[in-house]
Amino acid sequence: MRNPICILEFPSNLGLKEPCAGREPGVKKLPDFLRKHHFHSSLNPSSILNLAPPPYSMSLDEISGVRNAGQISEYAEEQSLILERVLSENNFPIVIGGDCSILIGNSLALKKTGEFALFFLDGHTDFMWPSLSHTGGAAGMDLAIVTGYGHNKLTDISGEKPYFKEQNVWCVGNRDYEEWYVKAIADSGINYVDLNLLRQKGIGKCISDFLQMVRDKNLNGFWIHIDVDVLNDHIMPAVDSRQPDGLEYTEFNEMLTLLLSDTKAIGLEITILDPDLDPLGIYTKNFVANFCGTVNSIQNLHEQ
Known part of the structure; x- marks a missing residue:
């Protein structure tokens, strides 16, 4: 991570269902909320770009079986054009969502640019x-979509299916251990490291194995997806699907440091933090301090 930071704001909430009747998911407010809590100023980006999403609805697309599939596909194409340009200018994009469906457009841009891994x-x-x-929400299907599972309306935008090869993906930190839920990914070619295995294996070993794979396959680099619900519920409860346990900030910061210190890191995205669930910014301030502190420490080391 040695290139100038560019912040991209993609505040889509199209991949989530309503938290209650008539109320939109609040994740679309995340870029403004992070700015209020000094995320942008702490990182001092070279530029900030914003792409407004299509209007939210609860519409279920009958063809794909995914809510707002047409709008998500349209937004993904617009995202990809912006991200392609940012990458071509040798910037390091930090993308703020939004929900996890923003991974689709980011993945499309990467596929057009080269062959990448996904952490x-x-x-x-x-x-x-x-x-x-x-739920029919793309935010709960995004990893399947970007590896080619589901209707072509979302999986094959611009004829680029799949955006990531399964074998180039590491899914890390899951703590929903229901058998039916885990079976789908366990039967795939994705490298799956749940939270228990991550702690048994050790963070250093997990990241080392991932980076070695990137090099062994001579990939162009790797993208990092961060859903803040990977964090422990007591430090980040401002998410739509809460669960006990999760990563502590010491663990999260260690992972981020190891990943971003590698020259193959090409960019990252942050999703799911809902300002409506943290009105006083208590949890958001802590996230900003940890994330920005870690990123700035890495940037400072590279500048020395």
Whole structure:
């Protein structure tokens, strides 16, 4: 991570269902909320770009079985054009969501640019398709979509299916251990490291194995997906699907440091933190301090 930081704001909430009737998911407010709590100023980016999403609805697309599939696909294409340009200018994009469906557009841009790995850091696998989903929301299917599972409306935008090869994906940190839920990803070619295994194996070993894979396959680099629900519920409860346990900030910061210190890191995205669930910013301030502190420490080391 040695290139100038560019912040991209992709505040889509199209991949989530309503938290209650008539109320939109609040994740679309995340870029403004992070700015209020000094995320942007702490990172001192070279530029900040914003892409407004299509209007939210609860519409279920009958063809794909995914809510707002047409709008998500449209938004993904617009995202990809912006991200492609940012990468071509040798910037390091930090993308602020939004929900996890923003991974689709980011993945499309990467596929057009080269062959990349994905380090998917999430408290859930998000490896489902409509027949498994209870909500029809793309935010719970994004990892499946970007590896080619589901209707072509989302999996084959611009004829680029799959955006990531399964074998180039590491899904790390899941702590939803229901048998039916885990079976889908366990039967895939994705490298799956749940929270228990991560702690048994050790963070250093997990990241080392991932980086070695990137080099052994001579990939162009890797993208990092961060759903903040990977964090322990007591330090980050401002998410739509809460669960006990999760990474402490010492663990999260260690992972981030090891990943971003590698020259193959190409960019990252942050998703799911809902300002409506943290009105005083208590948890958001702590996240900003840890994330920005870690990123700035790495940047400072490279500048020495």
